[in-house]
Amino acid sequence: MKLPLSSRLLACCGFVRPGDVVADIGCDHGYLGIHLLKQGIAKAVIAADVNEQPLQSAVRNAMRYGVKNKMSFYLSDGVRNIPRDFSVMVCAGMGADTMIQILEAAPWLRDERYRLILQCQSRRPELRRWLYDHGFRICRETLAQDGKFIYPIMEIIFSPAEPLTPGGWHISPALLASGSPLLPDFLRRVKGGIQTTVEGLRHSGSDKLPEFEAILAELTEMEGTIHAHRS
Numbered sequence: 659m660k661l662p663l664s665s666r667l668l669a670c671c672g673f674v675r676p677g678d679v680v681a682d683i684g685c686d687h688g689y690l691g692i693h694l695l696k697q698g699i700a701k702a703v704i705a706a707d708v709n710e711q712p713l714q715s716a717v718r719n720a721m722r723y724g725v726k727n728k729m730s731f732y733l734s735d736g737v738r739n740i741p742r743d744f745s746v747m748v749c750a751g752m753g754a755d756t757m758i759q760i761l762e763a764a765p766w767l768r769d770e771r772y773r774l775i776l777q778c779q780s781r782r783p784e785l786r787r788w789l790y791d792h793g794f795r796i797c798r799e800t801l802a803q804d805g806k807f808i809y810p811i812m813e814i815i816f817s818p819a820e821p822l823t824p825g826g827w828h829i830s831p832a833l834l835a836s837g838s839p840l841l842p843d844f845l846r847r848v849k850g851g852i853q854t855t856v857e858g859l860r861h862s863g864s865d866k867l868p869e870f871e872a873i874l875a876e877l878t879e880m881e882g883t884i885h886a887h888r889s
C-alpha cells in the first residue's frame with residue numbers, strides 16, 4: 659500500500675538522519691512518521707497532535723502500515739506533554755504564530771542536542787526573525803513543490819548567529835546557497851509580493867516604505883547572484 663506522502667513532507671523527511679528519534683508535532687494523519695519508519699530511517703517516532711481526531715487517524719494509519727510498535731502517540735499542545743528524549747522535532751503545515759507559541763512554551767528546546775525541521779505555512783519572515791532573536795539559526799533550507807505551491811523547509815539548530823538582514827527574513831542565506839532548482843521561481847514570487855507591498859505603501863505614504871524598499875533591493879541583488887551562478 660503506497661503512502662500518500664506529499665513532496666512537502668518528503669522534503670521534511672530529507673532532513674532526518676538514520677537513527678533519529680523524531681517528534682512529529684501536529685502529526686495529523688501520521689504519514690511523515692510512518693514513512694520514516696517504513697524506510698528504516700527513524701529509530702522511533704513520537705506523534706503528537708493537539709486534537710484527538712487527527713491523533714486517532716495517526717494511530718489507525720500506523721496500524722494499517724505496520725509501524726505502530728515504533729510509534730508513540732500523545733495528545734499535546736506543542737511539546738508540552740511529550741517525552742524529551744528525541745533528536746529531531748518536525749513541525750509542518752502550521753503558521754508562524756503557532757510555531758512561535760510552541761517554541762516560546764518550551765525553552766528547553768533551546769539546546770544544541772535538538773534539531774528542528776520547520777515547514778511554515780504563513781508569516782515566514784516573522785518566524786525566521788523570531789528564531790534568530792532567540793538563538794536559533796537556519797543551517798539548511800530547501801524548497802518543495804506540490805501543485806502550484808512552493809514550500810520552504812528549514813533545518814534549525816540552537817547556535818546563536820548574526821541576525822539576518824531584512825532580505826534574509828524572506829530568503830535566508832541557507833536557502834540562497836541551497837542550489838534548489840525551484841529557487842528562481844520562488845524568489846520571483848517572494849519579490850512579487852514585496853513589490854506589491856511597496857506599491858501599496860507608496861500610495862498610502864506609510865513610514866514603512868524605506869524598510870520594504872530595502873528588502874526589495876536585497877531581493878533584486880539576490881536574483882542577480884542566482885542568475886550570475888546559472889549563466
Ligand SMILES: C[S@@+](CC[C@H](N)C(=O)[O-])C[C@H]1O[C@@H](n2cnc3c(N)ncnc32)[C@H](O)[C@@H]1O
Pocket residue numbers: 667683684685686687706707708709712734735736737749750751752756760
Ligand atoms: C494542517 S495540519 C498539518 C499536518 C501535517 N503535519 C502536515 O504537514 O501535513 C496541522 C495539524 O497540526 C495540529 N496542531 C495545530 N496546532 C497544534 C499545536 N499547538 N500542537 C500540536 N498540534 C497542533 C492540528 O490539529 C493539525 O492536525
